[in-house]
Structures are given as structure tokens and as C-alpha cells.
Amino acid sequence: MRHAVILAGGSGTRLWPMSRTGEPKQLLPLVGGRSLLEIAFERLQGLVPASRRWVCAAEEHRAAVLSALPGMDPGRYIGEPTGRDTLAALALTAAVISAEDAAASICVLAADHLIQPADAFQAAMVRGFDAAESGPGVLVTFGITPTRPSTAYGYLRLGAETAAGTRRVDEFREKPDAVTAARWVGEGPSRYLWNSGMFAWTAGSFLDCVRRYEPQVFEAVTRVAAASEGDRPALLRALYPGLRKVSVDFAVMEKASRDPDVDVVAVPVSLSWKDVGSWPSFAETLPADSAGNAVSADRSLLLDSSGSLVVSSDPGHLVAVFGCQDLVIVHTPSATLVCRKDRAEDLKKIHALAAARFGGEFI
Numbered sequence: 001m002r003h004a005v006i007l008a009g010g011s012g013t014r015l016w017p018m019s020r021t022g023e024p025k026q027l028l029p030l031v032g033g034r035s036l037l038e039i040a041f042e043r044l045q046g047l048v049p050a051s052r053r054w055v056c057a058a059e060e061h062r063a064a065v066l067s068a069l070p071g072m073d074p075g076r077y078i079g080e081p082t083g084r085d086t087l088a089a090l091a092l093t094a095a096v097i098s099a100e101d102a103a104a105s106i107c108v109l110a111a112d113h114l115i116q117p118a119d120a121f122q123a124a125m126v127r128g129f130d131a132a133e134s135g136p137g138v139l140v141t142f143g144i145t146p147t148r149p150s151t152a153y154g155y156l157r158l159g160a161e162t163a164a165g166t167r168r169v170d171e172f173r174e175k176p177d178a179v180t181a182a183r184w185v186g187e188g189p190s191r192y193l194w195n196s197g198m199f200a201w202t203a204g205s206f207l208d209c210v211r212r213y214e215p216q217v218f219e220a221v222t223r224v225a226a227a228s229e230g231d232r233p234a235l236l237r238a239l240y241p242g243l244r245k246v247s248v249d250f251a252v253m254e255k256a257s258r259d260p261d262v263d264v265v266a267v268p269v270s271l272s273w274k275d276v277g278s279w280p281s282f283a284e285t286l287p288a289d290s291a292g293n294a295v296s297a298d299r300s301l302l303l304d305s306s307g308s309l310v311v312s313s314d315p316g317h318l319v320a321v322f323g324c325q326d327l328v329i330v331h332t333p334s335a336t337l338v339c340r341k342d343r344a345e346d347l348k349k350i351h352a353l354a355a356a357r358f359g360g361e362f363i
Contacts, residue, residue: 003101004125006053006056007086008056008061013347014347016335040109040110041053050071050072051073053073080092085245085246087248094106096221098207104202105200107200110198114274114276120269124142128140132200136205139256144193144270146189146193151178152278153195157169158266166266197249199248223235224239278344293306299312300319301319305324306325308321308327308329309328317333326341327341328344
């Protein structure tokens with residue numbers, strides 16, 4: 001059967017100070033009063049039933065996620081005792097699903113993506129499922145047609161077309177500098193696509209790659225999945241924190257693209273796709289005024305200012321911006337951020353400094 005997994009465990013540091021440990025970005029009502037996680041869950045309606053929609057997120061957020069998704073089966077929540085990046089999360093979910101459905105096919109989605117239109121998204125997922133199920137050892141990624149030379153995304157370098165109409169992935173490329181991004185985008189979408197971070201595979205094909213590339217992770221997650229329901233939480237708490245903290249792209253997908261026993265293919269997708277992982281990307285979800293300013297605040301004044309983003313979660317607070325260009329201004333009752341828009345991708349640095357200086361008070 002076909003299953004869908006939504007990864008919702010990110011810390012959201014690039015959306016600080018609104019995204020905090022107790023209320024991460026995927027649960028914030030950022031889009032029309034709705035959370036990104038709600039939107040991602042509903043996007044699967046008609047693709048897979050609710051009984052086969054899984055969410056992998058922090059164990060500490062279990063109650064909040066289930067409250068936000070009343071249509072979700074509580075038994076489909078996989079709680080991580082601590083964050084270990086995407087390899088551990090996806091290996092764990094694949095092992096748990098495989099223990100229940102050995103022939104499962106899985107599509108992997110992120111909780112912080114905005115994708116439109118929904119029918120084009122679902123058609124792409126069906127193509128991905130079909131490709132993943134076409135034979136053993138097939139891993140599918142979804143490549144987005146670039147709309148600009150972004151330095152915020154990784155890229156897929158494409159190879160030959162397959163008989164199924166997908167494209168072989170010759171190489172996964174890390175986030176480039178501006179000059180390199182312009183060159184890659186200039187070569188066109190037949191050669192380079194954005195790496196969306198969405199995948200499809202059979203549980204067996206993916207776990208076989210984990211077994212060969214990351215045997216420690218494989219052994220741990222299969223032990224957890226094989227445990228009884230009563231024993232699983234304690235075993236997960238004992239084993240999970242010791243797993244290598246690494247992304248699935250680096251640990252599996254990049255290695256698989258060079259492995260003659262694995263076919264890594266891309267489904268090219270042309271639709272509106274936004275990874276709402278930073279304040280500049282959030283600004284793209286808002287209407288802009290004639291000066292290029294975007295505002296998500298009950299009370300604001302902007303005068304002689306351009307290209308700036310103003311966000312406030314405090315309805316009684318006025319944010320006034322005068323004579324400023326290309327800033328990100330985010331106000332919450334306990335912390336306010338002001339930074340240049342071109343530095344917003346580096347917010348992890350100020351987040352780490354706040355943690356070091358003030359402990360957990362502002363994170």
C-alpha cells in the first residue's frame with residue numbers, strides 16, 4: 001500500500017524569534033491563520049487515506065500536533081526523543097511502516113512547504129510512487145523547476161531520461177554561491193532542478209540502502225520497529241540519541257547516486273513551490289506593496305521604506321519603519337529581530353548567541 005510521511009521535526013531557527021522550542025514553525029498560524037503542518041496534511045487528501053498518513057516530529061510536540069490535526073490517527077505519530085536530522089527520522093519511519101506493511105511504498109514530504117496547485121502536486125506524487133514501485137533499488141526525488149538562481153536550495157544535476165519519463169540524477173549539488181547558481185539556472189531545467197527534499201521509495205529499497213551505507217542506524221531502527229508497542233518507547237529513548245546526526249541527502253541519496261545497484265531518479269515538477277524555512281521565503285507568501293514591502297502585522301506604518309518584511313504577533317503593538325530598505329523586522333512580546341534581508345539565512349548564528357547568553361529564555 002502507499003503511505004505518506006510528513007517530516008515536522010525541524011527546529012525552525014531561521015524563523016526565530018517567532019519559532020521557538022515550544023512552538024516550532026510548523027505549528028505557527030503563518031498562512032491565513034493556518035499552520036504549515038495543517039496545510040501539508042490536507043494536501044494529501046485523495047492521495048492516501050488518513051490511516052496511511054504519518055507524521056514524524058518531536059515527542060514533546062505530540063499533543064500539539066494531534067490537536068492541530070484532528071483527522072490524524074494518533075497511532076501514526078512517530079515521536080523522536082531528540083532531533084537527529086533527516087536520516088534517522090526517515091529510517092525510523094520506514095522501519096516502523098515496514099513492520100506493519102512489508103511491501104509499503106512511501107512518499108516523504110516536509111511540513112514547511114507551500115505547494116500549488118494541489119492536483120499537480122498529487123499527479124507528481126503518483127508518478128513518484130509508480131517509479132519507486134517499478135523495480136527494486138529505485139529511489140525517487142522530486143526536482144522543482146528553478147524560478148531564479150537561488151543560493152538557498154540544493155540542486156539536482158540531471159542525466160538521461162528513463163523509460164518511465166523520469167530523469168536519472170547524476171549528482172546532488174550543495175547550496176551554491178550566487179555566481180554558480182546563476183550558471184546552473186542558465187543551463188536550464190533540463191540540466192538542473194532545485195532539490196525539493198521530497199522523496200518516494202519502497203520501504204524495502206530505502207532500508208536496504210540504509211543497511212549498506214549506515215549500518216548502525218539500520219540496526220537501531222529495525223530493533224525499535226520490531227519491539228512490542230509497550231517496549232518501543234523505552235528502546236527508542238535508549239538507542240535514538242546515539243544515532244549519527246546527518247541528512248538523508250548526504251548519508252543515502254548522494255551515495256546511492258553513485259551506486260551501480262541503485263537507480264536514483266528525479267520527477268521534474270513545474271508548480272508553485274515555496275520552502276517556508278526563512279523570513280525571506282515567508283515574505284514571498286505575502287502580497288507586496290508598490291515599494292516591495294510585505295507585512296504580516298495588525299498595526300504597522302512604513303514610510304520611505306522598500307523591500308522590507310514586517311511581522312508581528314503582538315496585536316496591540318505598532319511597528320513603524322521609516323527610511324529603511326531590505327530589512328527583516330519581526331516582533332514578538334518577548335523578542336524583536338531586525339536584520340538585513342540578505343543575512344536572514346544566517347539566523348542560526350544569532351539564535352545560538354541568544355541561547356548561549358540567555359539560556360532557554362528566548363529560544
